[in-house]
Amino acid sequence: MQLKLEHFNIKIGQHKVLLNVADARELGVNPGDRVRIRGHQSLSAIVDTTDDMVPPGTLGLFHEVYEHFQDWDKPVEVVPAYRSKSVSVIKKFMDKKPATQDEIKILVNDIVEENLSDIELSAFITSSYIHGMTDDEVEWLTRAMIESGDTIEFDTHPIMDKHSIGGVPGNKISLLVVPIVAANGLLIPKTSSRAITGAGGTADLMEVLCPVEFSSQEVKEITEKVGGALVWGGATNIAPADDKLIRVEYPLSVDPYYQMLASIMAKKGAIGADNVVIDIPVGPSTKVPSVQEGQKLSRDLINLGHRLGMNVECAITYGSSPIGRKVGPALEVREAMKVLESMEGPNSLIEKSAAIAGILLEMGGAAPRNRGKEIALETLRSGKALEKMKQIIETQGGDPNIKSDDVQVGQYTADIFASADGYVIEFDNKWIIEIARLAGAPNDKGAGVSIHKKMGEAVRKGDSILTIYAEKEFKLENALTTAQRTNPIVVEGMLLRRVPGTYGFQ
Numbered sequence: 001m002q003l004k005l006e007h008f009n010i011k012i013g014q015h016k017v018l019l020n021v022a023d024a025r026e027l028g029v030n031p032g033d034r035v036r037i038r039g040h041q042s043l044s045a046i047v048d049t050t051d052d053m054v055p056p057g058t059l060g061l062f063h064e065v066y067e068h069f070q071d072w073d074k075p076v077e078v079v080p081a082y083r084s085k086s087v088s089v090i091k092k093f094m095d096k097k098p099a100t101q102d103e104i105k106i107l108v109n110d111i112v113e114e115n116l117s118d119i120e121l122s123a124f125i126t127s128s129y130i131h132g133m134t135d136d137e138v139e140w141l142t143r144a145m146i147e148s149g150d151t152i153e154f155d156t157h158p159i160m161d162k163h164s165i166g167g168v169p170g171n172k173i174s175l176l177v178v179p180i181v182a183a184n185g186l187l188i189p190k191t192s193s194r195a196i197t198g199a200g201g202t203a204d205l206m207e208v209l210c211p212v213e214f215s216s217q218e219v220k221e222i223t224e225k226v227g228g229a230l231v232w233g234g235a236t237n238i239a240p241a242d243d244k245l246i247r248v249e250y251p252l253s254v255d256p257y258y259q260m261l262a263s264i265m266a267k268k269g270a271i272g273a274d275n276v277v278i279d280i281p282v283g284p285s286t287k288v289p290s291v292q293e294g295q296k297l298s299r300d301l302i303n304l305g306h307r308l309g310m311n312v313e314c315a316i317t318y319g320s321s322p323i324g325r326k327v328g329p330a331l332e333v334r335e336a337m338k339v340l341e342s343m344e345g346p347n348s349l350i351e352k353s354a355a356i357a358g359i360l361l362e363m364g365g366a367a368p369r370n371r372g373k374e375i376a377l378e379t380l381r382s383g384k385a386l387e388k389m390k391q392i393i394e395t396q397g398g399d400p401n402i403k404s405d406d407v408q409v410g411q412y413t414a415d416i417f418a419s420a421d422g423y424v425i426e427f428d429n430k431w432i433i434e435i436a437r438l439a440g441a442p443n444d445k446g447a448g449v450s451i452h453k454k455m456g457e458a459v460r461k462g463d464s465i466l467t468i469y470a471e472k473e474f475k476l477e478n479a480l481t482t483a484q485r486t487n488p489i490v491v492e493g494m495l496l497r498r499v500p501g502t503y504g505f506q
Helices: 021-027 085-094 101-112 118-131 135-147 174-183 202-206 216-226 240-252 257-270 291-308 329-342 347-363 372-381 384-395 429-438 473-486
Strands: 002-007 016-020 034-038 043-050 058-061 076-081 160-164 188-192 228-232 275-282 311-318 412-417 422-427 448-451 464-470 489-492
Touching: 016 021, 016 034, 021 043, 021 076, 085 101, 085 118, 101 135, 101 240, 118 240, 118 257, 135 240, 135 257, 135 291, 160 174, 160 188, 160 257, 160 347, 174 188, 174 202, 174 228, 174 329, 174 347, 174 372, 174 384, 188 202, 188 216, 202 228, 202 329, 216 228, 216 384, 228 384, 240 257, 257 291, 275 291, 275 347, 291 311, 311 347, 329 347, 329 384, 329 448, 347 372, 372 384, 412 473, 429 448, 429 473, 464 473, 464 489
Parallel strands: 002 058, 016 043, 160 275, 188 228, 275 311
Antiparallel strands: 002 076, 016 058, 034 043, 034 076, 412 464, 422 489, 448 464
16 A cells, blocks of 8 residues: 655654554554555554544654654555564463573564564563563573663773662662772762652762763763763663663553563673672562562572673662652752761761672772771761762763752752651651652752651651752642641650550559
8 A cells, every 4th residue: 555654753662653544444454553664664663543643545654663764755655564573472471481582582672673562562561570580581681681782891890880679768879889989999880760750860869960861982981081970871772671661661550570680680781790789678668578578689689690790799778768868859969969078967878878889899809808888988088989979070071069058959848847746656758759759859850858857766746857848839839738648757656555454443
């Protein structure tokens, strides 16, 4: 069938075209089927249909398909196409049948090339979420994800890296760990994510201080120049299949376990990491609710690292309350910079950062066994970590002289006050994050929350226990309403409840 082309300047994240229902009926295709477009360049695309957006005789091209056409004023021939082989691979996962390494490689390539529909991707995600994957399949998936994008090959080794499983508000430790490690002569190219459901990923935080979007080659150059980098992984084309899977996982609110393993280790493999520390926060409101589950995750990550030729250690950490007292990009940056400048800051932030950095120093041979944390703390106290952070900021295009007090936070604020005397006995991390997001974080860099009372601290009635910051007044009102309704910080007296005896008193 000969059809003229019409361009919709809309990016939808997959190769898709729009056919009038009359033309689709003539071709014998339905929504979700594929057609091959034969013109000056031949390619296949997923079909969607419409009654009115394109007239009969016209093929609507979304941007991802349009990019393949230079001369789109001429009609093209459109014919039905076979489904991708990846669809049969997905069916194997659905039927809980083993897949081969070549099949998984084909599947990952089709994900990266945007040749699969959201329905097909959802089927793969859901089936692996329900049925799981074998150790071999996880290794093959990880290797395929590494090979599908850019990789960095350093001339100097060892290459260090860290990753946090996440789920804890205020987990800003990369802003301390990276300069500590780099200040001790090791290379640590930290590619980080932006927040998906949190109040600020490391890339969101670092963007307060300097640009974070660089190519893989630029990341290599920055790291070789100053020893470390803190950049957004999404700009590097490192393990690009991961971002495309996350796009479909997000509305399903699922994070398949074995895909999570592959996602973490693919990014480490792509930068050529030799030694990796993985922070696994555990607690009732984290992604890993118990120490036992943390130990299982540790074993699986260490095993996958071994298969890929990486030395992996895991740190199971306390995750039941925020790290530090600030949540939200600018607020967290101020808190981290204050520690670098003067060692002034919450003990939870300093201790966790030094512990993780210390493990990396020991793994990289920059500290003797069991002395890594001590050397990490000395690197902070001496100002060497601050000086290294300034170098990283400058090399990434920021102002190296910026100080914690220069970082601007939201101008609109509101406080939550304690309604009774007592002690902080519980944090609801999910609501802390939600309140910060309602205030505008992470897109509004100055939005977030400041926590005035931590676990076990005494509270007097009328004390401010939480301050909300926002850049826009209406967002502050939304966040305040939610904070008052949800009670994210629980304050109780030491006597929680009196249970009377049945006998009574005479």
